[in-house]
Amino acid sequence: MYLMRKLTTALALSAALTTAAFAQEIVLKSSDTHPDGYPTVEAVKYMGELLKERSNGRIAVEVYHSAQLGEEKDTIEQTRAGVIDLNRVSMGPFNGLVPETRVVSLPYIFRSTDHMHKVMDGDVGQEILAGFEPHGLVGLAYYDGGARSFYNSQKPITSVEDLKGMKFRVMQSDIFVDMVNALGANAVPLPYGEVYSSIETGVIDGAENNFPSYESAKHSEVAKHYSLDEHLIVPEVLVMAKSSWDKLSPEDQALVKQAAKDSVEKQRELWEAREKESRKMVEDAGSTITTPDKQPFIDAMGPVYEKHVTDEKLKSLVERIRAVQ
Numbered sequence: 001m002y003l004m005r006k007l008t009t010a011l012a013l014s015a016a017l018t019t020a021a022f023a024q025e026i027v028l029k030s031s032d033t034h035p036d037g038y039p040t041v042e043a044v045k046y047m048g049e050l051l052k053e054r055s056n057g058r059i060a061v062e063v064y065h066s067a068q069l070g071e072e073k074d075t076i077e078q079t080r081a082g083v084i085d086l087n088r089v090s091m092g093p094f095n096g097l098v099p100e101t102r103v104v105s106l107p108y109i110f111r112s113t114d115h116m117h118k119v120m121d122g123d124v125g126q127e128i129l130a131g132f133e134p135h136g137l138v139g140l141a142y143y144d145g146g147a148r149s150f151y152n153s154q155k156p157i158t159s160v161e162d163l164k165g166m167k168f169r170v171m172q173s174d175i176f177v178d179m180v181n182a183l184g185a186n187a188v189p190l191p192y193g194e195v196y197s198s199i200e201t202g203v204i205d206g207a208e209n210n211f212p213s214y215e216s217a218k219h220s221e222v223a224k225h226y227s228l229d230e231h232l233i234v235p236e237v238l239v240m241a242k243s244s245w246d247k248l249s250p251e252d253q254a255l256v257k258q259a260a261k262d263s264v265e266k267q268r269e270l271w272e273a274r275e276k277e278s279r280k281m282v283e284d285a286g287s288t289i290t291t292p293d294k295q296p297f298i299d300a301m302g303p304v305y306e307k308h309v310t311d312e313k314l315k316s317l318v319e320r321i322r323a324v325q
Contacts, residue, residue, distance in 0.1 A: 026059045026252070028244065030086035031069040031079070033192055035216055039274050040088045040143050040236060041065045043267030047238075050259040059252060061086065071191040073172055080136040082243035090145060091234045092173035100131040101237075102308050103317040107179045108298045110233040110321070113144070117268075119324050120235050124317060129237075137239040140260035144271040147230035151214055152206025153199055156288055157227035160184065160296045169195050169207040178304045179231065180208075183297065192217070199223050208232075212271075215278035220287050228291045238263075 028048075032041050041063060048061030069075050069084060072093045079087040094101040103109065110116040119125060120142045129139030150157055150168060157163060164184040170176035172189045180187035188204050198204045199222040206223045208231070214220050238260055245253060283289065309315055 025057070026055075026248070028059070028061045028085040028240075028256075029069075030061050030063045030088070031067075031075045031084050032063065032065050032088045033067040033072050033075075034065060034213070036065045038065070038212065038216060039267050039270035042270055043143060043263045044086065044088055044238065046266045047259045047263035050262055051255060054255055054259065055252070059255065067193055071193060073191070079239060079241045082136075082241045084241065085244040086140075086238065086240050088143065088236060088238050090171060090236050092171035092176055094132075094237070095173045095175055097135050098128075098131045099311075099314065100128040100317065102175060103314055103321065104128065105173065105175050105232070105234055106308065106318070107175075107231045107301045107304060108294075109318065113147070113233060115324065116233050116235060119321050122324070124320055124324075125235075127317075132237075132239055133242065136242045138242055138245045140238045140240055140257060141264050142235040142237055143264065143267045145234050145236040146210030146212065146271065146275055147228075148208050148210055148232040148234065149227055149229050150206060150208045150231075151219065151223045151226040151287075153223045154205050154225070156225045156290045157229070158290050158292050160292075160300060166206065167204045169198060169204050175304065175308050176232075178307060179301065182300050182303050195219060196222060210275070211278040211282065212274045215282050220282040220285060224287050226282065226287050226289045228289055229294060229297050231297060 030044050032038070032044065034041055044061060044063050048063065051059040051061060069078065072089050075084055075087050076089060076093055076097070078084045091101045091105050095105055104120070110119065125142060132139040150163070152166060152168070154166065155162065160183055165186070167186045167188050168180050169190045170180055170187045177187040177189060190198060190204070195204075195207050196217060196219060199206060199219065206225075207219060209219070214226065220226075240256070248256065279289075305318075309318055
């Protein structure tokens with residue numbers, strides 16, 4: 001009888017310790033295609049620091065940078081399946097899944113970075129975040145992705161006419177494909193990790209991205225001509241697997257949401273500094289930067305809007321974005 005009581009006590013203690021250990025640590029696995037030190041990577045690390053501090057060490061974030069868990073399209077599916085907990089992703093790959101993301105992926109929808117911030121920090125931004133939930137994801141926050149512009153290995157681009165017949169890599173998004181084609185160039189959807197070798201071997205003439213990506217991915221080594229047409233100012237999004245979210249207590253959900261929100265200002269500060277630094281680095285390394293007249297680029301986007309803004313909800317979002325001052 002004594003031995004039985006002792007065994008029961010030991011089992012109960014073991015179970016309690018296991019439960020306590022489980023309660024002590026929640027490790028959230030996070031993915032990013034960009035390299036270590038990139039502003040989005042550092043922002044998610046900062047979010048992890050906030051969570052660790054505010055949860056007294058119970059919640060931690062492990063950031064897998066440099067596409068260690070796969071390219072963005074693959075990691076989106078892994079996140080929806082709950083294999084990855086957190087994912088910082090560009091908006092483009094979500095265009096076919098979350099209709100609301102198409103609007104903020106439209107060329108020249110934002111007049112400036114400040115305009116984009118006002119929109120995404122307001123009601124429109126919250127409405128778009130809510131659009132992720134039916135697809136197994138919880139939208140947490142938006143990060144800056146800068147202004148995307150064309151760069152290539154062949155010649156300076158000073159007008160729309162200079163793009164005719166050239167081959168440019170785009171993200172796997174119908175909007176981006178149609179945007180490039182509307183300018184008279186040829187869009188080639190490719191994973192981010194294949195861009196350098198594709199330019200180097202002549203499979204494509206160039207790509208389009210912001211200064212930090214152009215510099216950090218070393219595309220500036222093989223594509224020396226950067227044209228500041230700024231056709232896209234697309235926010236990036238931090239999402240969480242709905243299945244991982246649902247495992248958290250309401251209190252921990254609140255901690256995660258607030259830490260994500262608080263990481264935004266940090267990311268914006270890092271982004272602004274990195275953008276200036278990257279531009280100087282590529283200029284010092286010999287890249288030429290031209291600034292074409294944007295109006296002909298804007299005028300060419302009519303067919304893109306007609307094709308992708310088809311229902312009343314998306315049309316309303318476009319109007320509301322344009323109305324934000």
